Amino acid sequence: MSERFIRAISAGEIAPGGMKAVELDGNEIIICNCDGKFYAVQRRCGHMNAPLELGTLDGIYLTCPMHCAQFDITDGEALSGPVPSDIGHEILPPFLGKYLQNIEMLMKHVRTESIRTYTTKLEAGWVQIRL
Amino acid sequence: MSQHVINIESRKKSLHYFFEKVVGPLGFKFTPDKEMMNFLLAQEVILEGRHGIPFCPCQPLRNDRARDMQIVCPCIPFHRKHFDDIKRCWCGLFVHKDVFDPDKLPQLPPKEVNNE
Numbered sequence: 090m091s092e093r094f095i096r097a098i099s100a101g102e103i104a105p106g107g108m109k110a111v112e113l114d115g116n117e118i119i120i121c122n123c124d125g126k127f128y129a130v131q132r133r134c135g136h137m138n139a140p141l142e143l144g145t146l147d148g149i150y151l152t153c154p155m156h157c158a159q160f161d162i163t164d165g166e167a168l169s170g171p172v173p174s175d176i177g178h179e180i181l182p183p184f185l186g187k188y189l190q191n192i193e194m195l196m197k198h199v200r201t202e203s204i205r206t207y208t209t210k211l212e213a214g215w216v217q218i219r220l
Numbered sequence: 221m222s223q224h225v226i227n228i229e230s231r232k233k234s235l236h237y238f239f240e241k242v243v244g245p246l247g248f249k250f251t252p253d254k255e256m257m258n259f260l261l262a263q264e265v266i267l268e269g270r271h272g273i274p275f276c277p278c279q280p281l282r283n284d285r286a287r288d289m290q291i292v293c294p295c296i297p298f299h300r301k302h303f304d305d306i307k308r309c310w311c312g313l314f315v316h317k318d319v320f321d322p323d324k325l326p327q328l329p330p331k332e333v334n335n336e
Contacts, residue, residue, distance in 0.1 A: 150234050159234065166227065168234050173272040175285050 094210060094217040100127070101214070108151075110142040114220055118207060121146050121162050127209045127216045128162040135160065135167050135202035158201050165206040171196070226269045232261040235274060235293075239314075243294050248303075248314040251322050260313045264293055278311035305333040 095113050103109050103122040110119045110132050117132035119142045130151070134141050139155035146152075151160045156171030181189070208219040236250070243249065251257050263277035275281060279291040290298040296309060303309050306328050307316040315322050 148237060150237065161230065161234065166230055168231050169226065169268060170272060177285065 092219050094219050096215045097129070097218045098216050099214055100211055100216055103127075106146060108142045108146050110140065113218060116220060118218065120209070120216055120218070121151065123149055123162065127211060129207035129209045129216075129218045130160070130162050130165055131205040133204075134158060135165075135204045136171055137196075137199060141204075160204050162206070165204040167201045167203045170201040226265060228262055228265045231265045231268070232258065235261055235264060239294050243296060243314050246294075246296050246300075247317055248294075248296060248309070249317050251308070251312055251315050252320055253312075253322055256312060256322075260311055276309075276311055302330050302333060 097111050097113060097118070097120060098109060100122075103120060105122050105124050108119050108121045110117065112118070118129050119132045121128045121130070123146070128149075130141070132140055132142065134144075134153040134155060136153060136156060136158040139153050141151055141153055141160075144152045144154040146162070149161055149163050150168070151162050153159070153171075156174075157169075158171050159168040160166065161168055176189075210217050210219075240250065260277055264274040267277060268274040271281070274293050275288065276291040276293050276295055279295075281288050281291075294309070294314060296303055296314065299310070303314075304316075307319050307325050308314065308322055312322060315325070319325065
């Protein structure tokens with residue numbers, strides 16, 4: 090299959106430090122503006138598929154809103170896994186405690202994978218992405 | 221903890237980026253001893269891989285969430301008074317901005333400076 094650049098968004102649509110989710114040919118992608126340089130990565134987190142545009146972008150580092158796994162948007166590398174949560178000393182109803190235990194047990198087996206990146210280019214004020 | 225193979229060098233770089241933003245406004249900087257800085261950051265990456273959180277590499281974990289959270293790097297805000305007296309944090313990853321030779325700093329226990 091031949092790869093081609095697809096016009097995604099106008100460069101002015103994302104302020105520096107911002108992100109925007111787009112869908113191109115069935116691919117869910119987020120475009121990040123890192124101080125005027127545009128990067129595109131897959132929209133879904135490499136841990137549990139959360140939508141990454143709802144997270145935070147700081148420089149080239151993208152943090153997932155769900156469990157705070159972090160990724161480098163320049164190459165998609167997973168830099169850290171999920172941050173463990175804690176409910177403190179709160180006493181939960183037994184069914185909820187059991188449910189959370191079950192979730193925790195399942196999550197132990199979830200790997201945090203690196204995310205896919207896409208080549209971008211800026212042309213005539215448009216961010217284009219190679220698919 | 222979920223399985224994740226961490227590239228220590230990449231994670232060190234990102235921790236450096238995030239920590240610098242936190243410690244700068246607190247009047248601290250990374251130690252000028254680069255070898256020590258790299259070693260300590262690498263230990264934090266290993267601890268993060270094990271526990272999900274980059275704890276201070278020189279402090280023991282006590283299995284007490286509230287206390288353990290006080291040694292998450294950079295732990296400066298929790299132990300500020302002692303760190304200000306000794307011009308560095310306990311493990312030495314951060315020093316006051318006016319420190320250029322951390323080896324010359326005195327090592328004063330908290331009791332001696334009487335503030336913790």
